[in-house]
Amino acid sequence: MTRSHILFLNVSGIAVSLVLWEIAGRIVGPSLLAAPSVVIGTFLDLLFQGDMLRELFGSLRQMLVGFGLACIIGMPLGALMGRIRLVDALFHPWVSMVVVTSVAALAPLFILIFGTGFEFRVAIVFVASFGYIVLTAFHGARGIDPKIVDVARSFAVGPFESYRQVILPALFPYLITGARLGLIHAIRAMVMAEMFVLVGYGGLIFQSGQELSTAPLISYLVSLMAVSILANSVLGWTGRRLAPWYDSKMSR
Amino acid sequence: MNAKLELRNLSKSFPRGKADPIHVVGDFSLHIKNLEFLAVLGPSGCGKSTLLRLIDGLLPADHGHILMDGRDITNVTGGEGRGMVFQSFDLFPWRSTLKNVEFGLEAQGVARAEREDIARHYINLVGLSGFEASYPHELSGGMQQRVGFARALAIKPEVLLMDEPFGALDVQTRDILQNELLDIWEKEQKTVLFVTHSIEEAIYLADRIAVISPRPAKVDHMIEVPFERPRHEAIKSDPKFLEMRQEIWQILKSGVQV
Numbered sequence: 303m304t305r306s307h308i309l310f311l312n313v314s315g316i317a318v319s320l321v322l323w324e325i326a327g328r329i330v331g332p333s334l335l336a337a338p339s340v341v342i343g344t345f346l347d348l349l350f351q352g353d354m355l356r357e358l359f360g361s362l363r364q365m366l367v368g369f370g371l372a373c374i375i376g377m378p379l380g381a382l383m384g385r386i387r388l389v390d391a392l393f394h395p396w397v398s399m400v401v402v403t404s405v406a407a408l409a410p411l412f413i414l415i416f417g418t419g420f421e422f423r424v425a426i427v428f429v430a431s432f433g434y435i436v437l438t439a440f441h442g443a444r445g446i447d448p449k450i451v452d453v454a455r456s457f458a459v460g461p462f463e464s465y466r467q468v469i470l471p472a473l474f475p476y477l478i479t480g481a482r483l484g485l486i487h488a489i490r491a492m493v494m495a496e497m498f499v500l501v502g503y504g505g506l507i508f509q510s511g512q513e514l515s516t517a518p519l520i521s522y523l524v525s526l527m528a529v530s531i532l533a534n535s536v537l538g539w540t541g542r543r544l545a546p547w548y549d550s551k552m553s554r
Numbered sequence: 555m556n557a558k559l560e561l562r563n564l565s566k567s568f569p570r571g572k573a574d575p576i577h578v579v580g581d582f583s584l585h586i587k588n589l590e591f592l593a594v595l596g597p598s599g600c601g602k603s604t605l606l607r608l609i610d611g612l613l614p615a616d617h618g619h620i621l622m623d624g625r626d627i628t629n630v631t632g633g634e635g636r637g638m639v640f641q642s643f644d645l646f647p648w649r650s651t652l653k654n655v656e657f658g659l660e661a662q663g664v665a666r667a668e669r670e671d672i673a674r675h676y677i678n679l680v681g682l683s684g685f686e687a688s689y690p691h692e693l694s695g696g697m698q699q700r701v702g703f704a705r706a707l708a709i710k711p712e713v714l715l716m717d718e719p720f721g722a723l724d725v726q727t728r729d730i731l732q733n734e735l736l737d738i739w740e741k742e743q744k745t746v747l748f749v750t751h752s753i754e755e756a757i758y759l760a761d762r763i764a765v766i767s768p769r770p771a772k773v774d775h776m777i778e779v780p781f782e783r784p785r786h787e788a789i790k791s792d793p794k795f796l797e798m799r800q801e802i803w804q805i806l807k808s809g810v811q812v
Contacts, residue, residue: 452612453644457658457709458633467660471648547647547689 336517344517345524354506358525361502364420365492368427372484376435377477383436384443385469397440401433405491409498418499423492430491431484438483442476443469475548478541482534489530557585557621558745559713564608564618565770566601578604580770582618586713591739591746593756596766597806602749603641605771606717609747610638622712637711641718643698645690651677651701652686658709676704679738696727703735707742716748720755729787732758736785753802757795758785765805775805 303311320338327337336344348354383390383397405426412429416422446469454464496504503526510519564582567575578601586592596602607613609620611631620628627634637658645654655673664672677686680700690698699719706714719735720728736759739746750756756763760779767774779798781789789795 447644449640449642449644450646452607453638453640453646453657454661455612456610456632456636456638457661458631459661463661467657468646471646474648545648547691 332517333514334516336520341517341520341524345521348518348521349525354522354525357503357506358529361492361496361504362489362529364423364502365427365488368424368492369431369485369488371424372428372432372435372488373481376432376484377439377480380436380439380480381443381469381473384440384446390440393436397433397436400429401437405430406494406498409495413498418501422499423495423502426495427488427491431488434487435480435484438476438480439473442473442480446472474545475541478537478545482537482541485533485537486530489526489533493526556588558588558590558623559586559609559747560584560619560621560624561586561609562619562621564605564620565616566604566608566613567616577770579608580772582771582773584764584773586745586747589743589745590761591748591759593760593763594747594749594766595753595756595763595802595806596751596771597768598751600766600768601771602751602766603717605766606638606715606747606749610636610715633709635712637706637709637714639699639702639706639714639716639719641721643690643695643702643722645698645701645705647690650687650689651682651693651704654690654701655704655708657705662709672708673704676708677701679707679741680704681734694727695723696731699723699731700734703738707738707744711744713745713747716746718750719748721750728755733787735759736783740784753799753806754790757781757798757802758790763802765802775802777802 323335324337324339327335327340332340379389379393383393408429409426412422412425416425450472451464451468454468459467492502493504493507496502497508499505500508503522507519507522507526510522561582561584564579565577566579567577569575582605584592594602594605604613608615611620611627611629611634614629618628619626622635625634627636632638646657649657652670652673655677656669659669659672674683674686677683680703682697682700682704685693685697690701693701699722702719720731723731732755748756748759757779763775763777763779764773765775765777766772777798780794781792
């Protein structure tokens with residue numbers, strides 16, 4: 303299949319669902335499911351009125367703090383766990399526990415510890431993305447071809463230089479992939495956390511659901527999806543630009 | 555006897571949990587003369603790659619010594635006049651041709667401008683001028699191994715260690731690179747230790763062939779190759795060549811259990 307074939311199928315898939323959605327929306331009415339023809343008007347109103355995007359970007363800024371912390375701590379930790387058994391033995395159980403635990407289940411505990419403000423949201427986002435970032439870096443570091451490390455040794459490169467010259471570049475695509483996975487989970491956790499304490503964008507979504515106004519609710523969801531996909535693509539694009547040699551190894 | 559590189563009673567075993575350890579290299583001794591091209595020939599799995607890794611210091615030896623010009627370099631990892639060419643090329647995928655060739659020089663702390671001059675010289679020598687900025691994934695297998703040669707040559711090693719460098723290439727590429735290796739060897743005046751499982755390759759390239767018997771690896775026969783240099787493809791169909799191939803095959807066969 304050529305690129306244009308794929309694009310055509312992508313677009314027609316979306317078009318078919320839009321038609322079905324329109325039909326369903328007209329049958330059940332806007333308090334249960336607003337049809338796309340209604341949503342588009344509401345969406346444009348909300349977009350130009352400005353509150354929607356302001357809330358969204360406000361929430362994303364806080365999310366970036368938690369996500370950034372998860373990257374700064376998680377990437378080196380994962381890389382060390384992958385190369386040094388002692389570090390792995392110390393931290394792996396914790397990382398596994400964090401990954402399998404539903405973040406929503408942790409929210410009540412975190413509210414008790416951190417309150418309902420900034421710290422709470424950062425903590426939730428951190429926990430949601432941390433495990434994915436660590437584990438991707440861990441598997442990347444473990445999977446580094448020992449032969450390529452041998453090349454460095456053969457040229458009498460010491461362990462520290464070898465880390466900088468061989469391990470880090472070999473790890474780079476995994477760090478990018480981990481960041482992308484982490485980012486998706488961070489955004490999800492952000493919305494979830496805000497719905498608990500009814501602030502920010504998550505709060506906005508929750509309230510419009512309560513008010514039985516599905517047109518704004520769907521508009522909020524669409525913006526959230528668009529921004530998430532955009533952020534994910536930007537990270538992917540950056541990774542491919544910085545590491546053209548690993549294009550084939552990176553998930554899109 | 556002026557040995558460039560001397561291996562004295564090298565041995566290496568690998569533990570296997572509760573089972574007896576595998577004795578891969580046992581009491582291995584060999585003299586490699588200055589500027590000679592020595593092929594180490596043996597069947598797959600006979601321990602010849604392990605031997606090369608011991609010589610390069612990538613694996614510690616259990617016993618024995620490695621002497622370079624009489625200087626003990628046993629268990630010194632890399633460097634010390636050794637340059638290694640790897641079977642699967644093992645270039646750094648994030649480095650361009652130029653940067654791959656510069657790798658060893660960077661490790662030695664050679665200044666940037668000088669590094670680049672040296673690297674360009676060897677890239678030119680292996681016939682890759684114009685591909686300095688290409689990344690390994692943009693090069694064919696044969697071209698990648700040329701980069702591998704240049705990378706090893708750039709640090710001006712006294713002894714070039716080659717671990718089945720053509721093993722991963724197709725026959726045509728292999729033949730071409732064999733001739734180029736001989737060219738480079740004449741120009742650069744190197745001592746070469748060349749590991750291979752191909753009888754033909756060993757006869758065509760080497761001055762002497764150490765035929766290895768497996769498990770533990772030991773020199774079974776040492777064979778002088780009588781053909782004059784420079785050598786050309788034509789000798790491969792010379793009756794003497796074919797006779798020699800047959801002879802070595804008989805030796806190898808007796809040691810191989812399939």
